[in-house]
């Protein structure tokens with residue numbers, strides 16, 4: 001638990017950087033990082049960019065897999081997660097574009113797109129560290145309440161709460177928010193060697209309490225971290241206020 005969202009970003013950014021550096025000290029395999037979108041991880045990405053700018057970290061041998069993407073938004077749409085990731089992170093570091101993986105929500109065959117994504121993760125050697133956020137309804141990625149804890153990458157219909165929460169990026173108009181998304185599954189997240197969940201803000205306090213203090217539930221998919229052998233939750237004081 002850190003004082004502020006900025007301190008959460010700094011701590012988690014330093015932590016991810018340390019994991020990448022430790023990995024390359026003992027392995028020549030590429031490091032595979034799972035990436036979330038949303039406002040929560042922005043401070044983490046800022047810290048990682050800062051470490052890169054200071055010459056303390058390189059992403060040349062880092063491979064990324066994003067958690068999710070809206071169905072139907074072209075990659076160059078300003079609110080696609082593809083645009084988001086390049087705007088806030090990838091265009092500021094030395095990552096090789098061929099090492100960036102983001103689901104394509106405009107693929108002609110969405111089922112095949114999801115299956116190919118799971119294969120690509122396996123071919124990369126699995127995800128070393130999955131960074132994640134949490135929705136205020138307790139979802140991880142776009143694994144909305146009711147998602148199977150055994151789920152893998154697939155198409156999901158977004159919950160009404162998520163559409164309302166994300167309408168702030170679409171002129172505050174829920175009608176403009178895509179109704180469906182492609183998302184990694186709960187099991188895809190759990191397969192990572194390490195999972196780091198970021199939760200900030202008073203509006204996430206109840207979600208964090210349920211994640212940690214209630215049982216594991218498919219109605220609250222971020223609670224899956226309780227099943228993981230190597231999880232960490234980084235939160236600010238506000239999000240921790242109901243613990």
Ligand code: GLP
Pocket residue numbers: 036037038039040041067068132133134135136140141142162
């Ligand atoms: C979306 C994303 C999630 C993210 C959540 C919370 O639903 N699919 O991966 O965790 O938003 O976003 P924020 O961090 O902006 O609260």
